[in-house]
Amino acid sequence: MSAKTKISVVDLRMEYVDENRGIRHIATDGLTLDVKENEFLCVVGPSGCGKSTLLSAIAGFLKPRGGTVSMDGRPILEPGADRGVVFQEYALLPWKTVLENVGLGLKLRGVAKAERDAVAMRFLDITNLTHAAEKYPHELSGGMKQRAAVARTLANKPEVMLMDEPFAAVDAQTRLTLQEELVRIWDENRLTVLFITHSVEEAVFLGDRIIVLTPGPGKVRAVVDVPIPRDQRHWATINANPQFVAIRDRTLALVRGLEAA
Amino acid sequence: MKTAAINDRNSGIASLRSLVSPRAWKGVLGLLGILALWQTSIPLIGVSEYFYPSPAAVARAAIHLVKTGILPAYIGDSLGRYLAGVSIGVTLGILFGLLIGFSAGASRMLSPIINFFFAIVEVAWIPLFVLWWGYGLKVILVALSYIVFFPVLYNTILGVRSVPQVLINAAYSLGATRLQLIQEVILPAALPSIFTGLRLGAGFAFRGLIFSEMIAAKSGVGYLIFEGASNQQTDRTIVGMIVMGLLWLFIERIYIRPLEALTVDRWGLATRAEDRE
Numbered sequence: 001m002s003a004k005t006k007i008s009v010v011d012l013r014m015e016y017v018d019e020n021r022g023i024r025h026i027a028t029d030g031l032t033l034d035v036k037e038n039e040f041l042c043v044v045g046p047s048g049c050g051k052s053t054l055l056s057a058i059a060g061f062l063k064p065r066g067g068t069v070s071m072d073g074r075p076i077l078e079p080g081a082d083r084g085v086v087f088q089e090y091a092l093l094p095w096k097t098v099l100e101n102v103g104l105g106l107k108l109r110g111v112a113k114a115e116r117d118a119v120a121m122r123f124l125d126i127t128n129l130t131h132a133a134e135k136y137p138h139e140l141s142g143g144m145k146q147r148a149a150v151a152r153t154l155a156n157k158p159e160v161m162l163m164d165e166p167f168a169a170v171d172a173q174t175r176l177t178l179q180e181e182l183v184r185i186w187d188e189n190r191l192t193v194l195f196i197t198h199s200v201e202e203a204v205f206l207g208d209r210i211i212v213l214t215p216g217p218g219k220v221r222a223v224v225d226v227p228i229p230r231d232q233r234h235w236a237t238i239n240a241n242p243q244f245v246a247i248r249d250r251t252l253a254l255v256r257g258l259e260a261a
Numbered sequence: 262m263k264t265a266a267i268n269d270r271n272s273g274i275a276s277l278r279s280l281v282s283p284r285a286w287k288g289v290l291g292l293l294g295i296l297a298l299w300q301t302s303i304p305l306i307g308v309s310e311y312f313y314p315s316p317a318a319v320a321r322a323a324i325h326l327v328k329t330g331i332l333p334a335y336i337g338d339s340l341g342r343y344l345a346g347v348s349i350g351v352t353l354g355i356l357f358g359l360l361i362g363f364s365a366g367a368s369r370m371l372s373p374i375i376n377f378f379f380a381i382v383e384v385a386w387i388p389l390f391v392l393w394w395g396y397g398l399k400v401i402l403v404a405l406s407y408i409v410f411f412p413v414l415y416n417t418i419l420g421v422r423s424v425p426q427v428l429i430n431a432a433y434s435l436g437a438t439r440l441q442l443i444q445e446v447i448l449p450a451a452l453p454s455i456f457t458g459l460r461l462g463a464g465f466a467f468r469g470l471i472f473s474e475m476i477a478a479k480s481g482v483g484y485l486i487f488e489g490a491s492n493q494q495t496d497r498t499i500v501g502m503i504v505m506g507l508l509w510l511f512i513e514r515i516y517i518r519p520l521e522a523l524t525v526d527r528w529g530l531a532t533r534a535e536d537r538e
Contacts, residue, residue, distance in 0.1 A: 061430050081436030091431035095449045104445070105435035156435055 006071065006160060006192045007035040007058060013066030014053045027053035029217040031067070035160070040186060040193045042203035044255055045213030045221075051196045054218070055164050058194065059085050071160070081105060084158030088165045090145040092137040098124070098148050099133040105156030123151040126185055143174035150185070160192040167202070176235045179205055183233045200252045204244060205233060212254045222254045314496040319503070322496035332485075336504065339481040342398065343470050343512070346405025350466070351459055354410045358417020358455075359443060375414065383407045383469060391477060400477040401470070408469045409462035413455065420454025421447055456521055463517060467509055482508065 012031040017024050027050035035041050043051045056062040057069050060079040069076045071083070079085075084105075092101045099120050100107075106116035124130050127147040137145055146166055153161055167175045179202060186193060197203050203210045210224040228243055238244045296316050303315045310318060326332035357375070361368045383404045390400040424447055432446045474483025482501050489497030 059430070059434060061433075079430065079433035081434070083434060085431065085434040087427050087431060089425075089427050091425075091427045093428065093431075093446065093449070095452075104432075108432075108436045108438075108441050108445070152435070 003036040003038060005034045006037040006039075007194070008070050008073075009033050009035075009054070009058070009067070010069075011067035012054070012057060012064055012069060014050060014057055014062060015065045016053070016062075026217040028213075028219070029066075030219055031213075033211055033220055033223075035192060035194055036209075038190050038192055039208045040195065040206060042195045042197060042207035042210045043213060044197055044200055044203045044210060044251065045218060046215050046255060047198060048216045049213040050216050050218035051198075051213055052164055054213075055085075055162050055194065055196050058160075059083055059162050081109070081156055082159045084153035084156055084161050086146070086149050086153050086161065086163040086166045088168050090137070090142075090149045090169075092145055092148055092152070094137050097134050097136055098129060098140070101137070101148060102152045102155050104152060119155055120151070123155040124148075126154070126188070127151040127181070141174070142170040143178060146170060146178060147181070150182070154185070154189060158191065160194065163193065163195045165196055165198065168198070175202075180234060182206060183230060187230055200248060200255055204228075204248045204251060205235075205238065210251055212251060215257075221257075224251050224254070311493050311495055314499060318496045319499045322494070323500045323503075326485075326497065326500060332500070332504070335481050335485055336508065338478075339470060339474065339483070339508065340512075342401050342474075342478075342481065343405065343467065344516075346402045346470070347409050347463060347466050349402065350406035350409025350462060351413050353406065354413025354458065354462070355417050355455060357410075358414045358451075359421060359447065361414075362418040362421025362451075363443070363447065375411075379411050384472070387473065387476060396477045396479070401473045404473045405466045405469055408466045409459075412461040412465070413458040416454045416458030416461075417451055420451025423454070424450040459520075460517060463512070467512070471505055 010032050013029045014027040014031075015024055016027055031050070031054065043054065045051050053062065057064055058071075058076060060076050060083070076083075092098075093104070096104065099117060102123055103111075103116035103120035106119060107113075111119075121130065121133065124133055127150055129144060129147050129151060132140060132144055132148070137148070140148065146169075149166070167178050170178065183206065195203070195206055204226055207226050210226060211220055212222045212224065213219065214221045224247060226247055228238075228241065228247075232238065232241060300316050303313065306313060314322075323332070357371065361371055361375075386407065387400065387404060390403055394400055394403075428446050428450065429442065432442050437445060470481075471483035471486065474481040475487040478484045482504050486498050486501035486505070489495060489499075489501060
């Protein structure tokens with residue numbers, strides 16, 4: 001992988017204050033990593049390692065206490081449409097239909113209704129949701145909500161898609177389907193993806209590379225390459241793939257701190 | 262013959278039933294009962310018409326007031342003042358609610374002042390208002406908007422502050438400006454709360470309307486009630502009181518419930534809670 005660096009995180013220190021107890025927590029300290037252009041990068045680590053905080057810093061929701069976060073060499077100061085975010089809680093607007101939710105980014109940019117509906121329908125097609133276009137989010141299952149959220153992010157044509165444990169709230173069966181769909185969708189719409197998860201299996205299944213963080217405050221413990229071809233990534237067969245099993249077991253050991261990097 | 266008469270009466274009741282919904286039917290029965298009690302109590306109590314007017318006298322007064330055009334004009338005046346006053350109060354309440362709920366700086370600056378004025382009830386202002394502007398529309402409008410302002414304001418602030426942060430983050434990540442955020446996320450999310458405020462304020466303001474018309478107007482339902490009593494036309498006073506009740510039922514039916522059905526019921530509070538899971 002010799003692609004150019006898309007996002008650069010250098011010596012990042014993030015803190016948050018526990019309002020109830022007045023205690024200051026250090027989420028990450030001295031965290032340095034690169035996200036390469038058009039790669040699918042997964043970040044795994046035990047809970048409390050600051051992986052979601054890292055995503056918030058890149059998205060521009062939280063300001064670093066130290067270090068820098070930059071994209072294409074420019075520091076990230078606030079949220080922006082160049083970095084689309086898919087949240088664990090879906091974050092669909094309950095008063096808008098699925099179609100209106102998916103077209104929201106285009107609406108904010110002033111695209112006319114007919115055109116944004118057409119674009120939204122195209123991305124609903126990609127995410128197998130055309131039948132739900134006129135429904136409201138509360139009428140959808142968790143899996144459908146997350147498909148709609150992915151469609152909303154992609155329809156807005158971001159340069160980077162940040163995904164914060166997006167499949168953690170859906171049931172196990174649906175999760176497998178969504179992971180396979182994401183592999184397919186990403187194949188058809190290449191963009192830079194940063195995918196946060198606590199599931200090692202998920203990370204190995206989806207990622208080109210995996211960054212393993214230490215328990216909080218989070219630092220990079222190891223970087224694992226996943227050279228498994230995209231067309232082999234199906235749940236029906238991948239567990240029989242010795243490469244997958246080996247990478248999964250090694251990564252799991254790294255996350256649990258059993259193996260030195 | 263007898264059965265025919267009964268059938269006739271039954272069909273009369275049936276056509277009345279189709280006019281009034283089955284659930285309202287019992288309410289109508291209760292109302293008729295009260296009217297019957299009222300009429301029969303007149304000879305039993307035996308005081309003069311002035312102290313205790315009969316339903317028949319009240320009905321005559323009502324017919325007279327309608328025929329002369331006084332009552333329709335008064336109802337029009339009251340309704341117009343009410344709607345204008347409430348609209349001003351709601352608009353200001355929402356604007357300041359958004360400002361205070363959204364901006365910590367504005368909150369720190371405005372909250373103490375607003376809390377202070379909240380404690381000074383509108384009735385306390387009226388003598389001063391009358392002194393400044395005399396009797397008339399201005400006093401009534403200011404009093405009504407003052408009454409509506411606070412419940413709308415406090416509920417708007419509450420609504421704005423309880424918008425899930427993840428929805429705000431999502432909108433910003435899709436490229437929303439601050440103004441677009443308010444328009445697409447904050448306002449719709451706060452709408453159920455704003456309606457709670459509007460409902461409260463609308464009820465308070467209706468009482469305020471009648472009260473301020475008694476003091477500061479030369480027309481309207483409140484004026485009718487007050488003037489009737491001072492001119493020994495208590496039948497007119499009671500007409501005014503009945504119209505007051507009916508007017509509120511009308512306002513609730515025509516303005517408040519349809520507004521709620523349009524917004525809150527469509528996607529419901531439940532869907533908001535669910536989206537936060």
